[in-house]
Amino acid sequence: MRDRPSGFGNPWLQLTVSVACVFVSELLLKRGATEIAEPDSALSWTGINGLASPLVWWAILLIIASFISWLYVLRYVPLTIAYPLSRVVDVLVPLGCWIFLGEFISTLRWCGIALVVVGLALVAKPVAQIEERL
Amino acid sequence: MSFLAFFLIVVSLLSFVVAQLILKRAMEVSAKAGLRHSRFILLVTLGVLLMTVSFFITLGLLQRFDLSYLYPFQGLSVIFITVMAAAVLKERLSLQLVAGTLLISAGIVLVSLS
Numbered sequence: 001m002r003d004r005p006s007g008f009g010n011p012w013l014q015l016t017v018s019v020a021c022v023f024v025s026e027l028l029l030k031r032g033a034t035e036i037a038e039p040d041s042a043l044s045w046t047g048i049n050g051l052a053s054p055l056v057w058w059a060i061l062l063i064i065a066s067f068i069s070w071l072y073v074l075r076y077v078p079l080t081i082a083y084p085l086s087r088v089v090d091v092l093v094p095l096g097c098w099i100f101l102g103e104f105i106s107t108l109r110w111c112g113i114a115l116v117v118v119g120l121a122l123v124a125k126p127v128a129q130i131e132e133r134l
Numbered sequence: 135m136s137f138l139a140f141f142l143i144v145v146s147l148l149s150f151v152v153a154q155l156i157l158k159r160a161m162e163v164s165a166k167a168g169l170r171h172s173r174f175i176l177l178v179t180l181g182v183l184l185m186t187v188s189f190f191i192t193l194g195l196l197q198r199f200d201l202s203y204l205y206p207f208q209g210l211s212v213i214f215i216t217v218m219a220a221a222v223l224k225e226r227l228s229l230q231l232v233a234g235t236l237l238i239s240a241g242i243v244l245v246s247l248s
Contacts, residue, residue: 033196045142050193063189071178074161079219080227083154084235087212090242093205103200112244119237122230 011076014069015085021066023092025059027100032056084123091116139195143207146191151214153184155222162223209242 007013032055041049050056073082091113097103105113160177167174195204216235220227 029193030196033193037197039198045138045194048190048194050190050197056193067182067185071157071161074158075165078225079154079158079223080216080225080231083215083219084212084231084238087209087238087242090205090209090238090245094245108247109245112241112247115241115244116238117241119234119239119241122234122237124234126228126230 009072011073015073015077015082018066018069018073019086019089019092021062021069022086022089023096025062025066026089026093027096028055028059028062030097030101032059081123081127085120085127087116088120091120139198142191142195143204146188146195147207147211147214149184149191150188150208151211151218153181153188154211154215155218156184157181158219158223203246206242206246209239209246212242213239 005011029050032053033050035055036049036053038049070086094103094105094109094113098105156177160174160181163171163174163177192204212235216227216231219225
């Protein structure tokens with residue numbers, strides 16, 4: 001990992017920004033896709049009809065924002081570390097589905113979420129050690 | 135789940151994984167050659183195109199399946215991307231990183247099964 005800028009340019013902060021944008025965009029996409037769902041139409045397999053929903057457009061804006069900060073992260077952090085860490089979103093999305101979309105989370109699903117958290121801690125630990133030494 | 139749905143999930147996953155590798159390579163090029171280098175522009179364009187394909191296919195799938203059902207397939211991308219980054223981009227893999235990656239993927243799959 002080469003020298004990293006601090007403050008807003010800190011790649012770890014940018015990773016957080018990227019994850020937050022993805023999290024919100026996923027919830028917006030699900031809301032938007034449900035809103036305009038046309039399961040009978042063949043065209044809807046392409047997802048293009050999703051563009052009729054304003055929520056989908058907000059989601060697209062957030063995805064572009066997350067993409068830009070993600071590119072920035074990739075400049076400084078190896079993909080083998082940045083990508084697994086970015087999957088913290090896999091914990092956030094089910095939690096968001098539960099809180100905001102009223103989807104149900106079973107015991108097994110909570111166990112899965114716990115496994116992801118342990119995995120994230122394993123990936124993040126060497127990073128924290130590297131940062132401490134700097 | 136129909137064959138078409140499975141096929142689309144795989145295409146969406148693969149285009150996403152390849153896009154990430156291409157974008158990482160692009161940012162390596164930009165660190166050395168700057169943001170106006172033709173190779174950087176080509177790679178970013180290719181990466182964005184692949185991500186766009188993946189995005190629209192996912193949007194089509196979301197109209198038919200729960201987000202919490204589709205999400206785990208993206209979870210598999212953790213394994214694919216980590217392995218491919220080590221193999222293609224020659225990034226270093228530690229035992230701890232591999233264990234963490236496997237746990238994350240296993241957790242995501244569990245979330246989908248439940």
